[in-house]
Amino acid sequence: MRPTQILLGGGGGAPIGKHNNFLGNWGNFGGIKQKGVVTYGIAPNRQLPLAGAAHDAVFNTWRRFRAQVLYWAPPMIAGYYILNWAIDRNHYLNSKAGRAEFGGEE
Template sequence: MRPTQALRGGGDIPLGKYNHYLGTWGNFGSLKQKGIVSYGIAPNRQNPLAGAFHDAIFNTWRRFRNQVIYFAPPMIAGYYVLNWAIERNEYLNSKAGRAEFGGEE
C-alpha cells in the first residue's frame, strides 16, 4: 500500500504526476496557473443596499404567506375562546347571571 503525500513529509523530493513538489503548507512552490481569470470590483464602487428594500418586502410576504397557516388558526381560535370567556364572565357577574346561577356556587 502506498502512503499519501502528507505522510511522506519533508524534503524537496519530486512528487506527483509530473514529478513536481508543491512545497509545504503555506509555502507552495509551484508555477502560476494559466487560463484562470478572476474579476473584482473596488469596495467604493459597490452598492451594498441595491434592491434591499424591494427584496425585503417581497421576501417578507413570501415567508409570511408560507407560515400563516401554522399560526393564524390557533390565534383565531384563541381569540374566540377568550371573547366567549369574557362575555360569560360578564354575564355571570351581572344581575341576571347572579339570579340564574347564584344559588349553585
C-alpha cells in the same frame, strides 16, 4: 546600525521547507501555483451593497408570510374568540342577572 535581513523581509535567512523550497510569507507558503482558478473583483467605489435591499425585503417578507400564515393564523383566531367568549361569560356570571340565574348552583 542597520536592520537585519529578516526584518527587511529579504531572502537571506528565509526558512527552507522540507523539500528545499522557500516557504514564503504568511498567506503565500510557496506551494505549487494553482491553474484554472479565476477570481473576479470589483472596485470598492463601484459596489452597491444595499442595491435593491428595500425592494427585496418587502417581497421576501411577503413570500415568507404567505407561506406561514396558515400555520399560525387559525389557532390565533380561535384562541382570540375562545378568550373573548370566556371574558364575556365571566362578566355575565358575575353580573346581577347571572347571579340570579346561576346563583344557587355553586
